[in-house]
Amino acid sequence: MKTGKTLAKLPKNYRMLLLAKRAELSSSLRTKLETLSATGGAALEDMAPVFSDQFTALRINRLDYLQLKLVEAALARIDSEEYGLCTDCGSAIPSSRLDAIPWAARCIACQELFSSDNDSGFPDDSAQLEEMSA
């Protein structure tokens, strides 16, 4: 396998980590969507627990989907050689943070600002995902 200059610049192979995470999320999403579509023929009296499960599955799918988007954005930043730089202030994201969250788009200070500005709706960045993986 040929390695590009971007890989050589990174202290660790974050691209591999991100590709593995993307594959994991994709297969997880596919499995859950198949579970959802498999419930189509259920009898009416059996539907109540199914709806409840579907609701849960959709919420989980949404988290997986959001994380998948973050992972893909991080891979794009590797390709454009912007990986490891905060998307808000441009400063380097500490490697300890990238080790824990390879798809982190912001430094800790900017992430905290971003999260506090967006605490009314569903998180669309890694704040909640960080809590989940902690």
Ligand SMILES: [Zn+2]
């Ligand atoms: Zn920043």
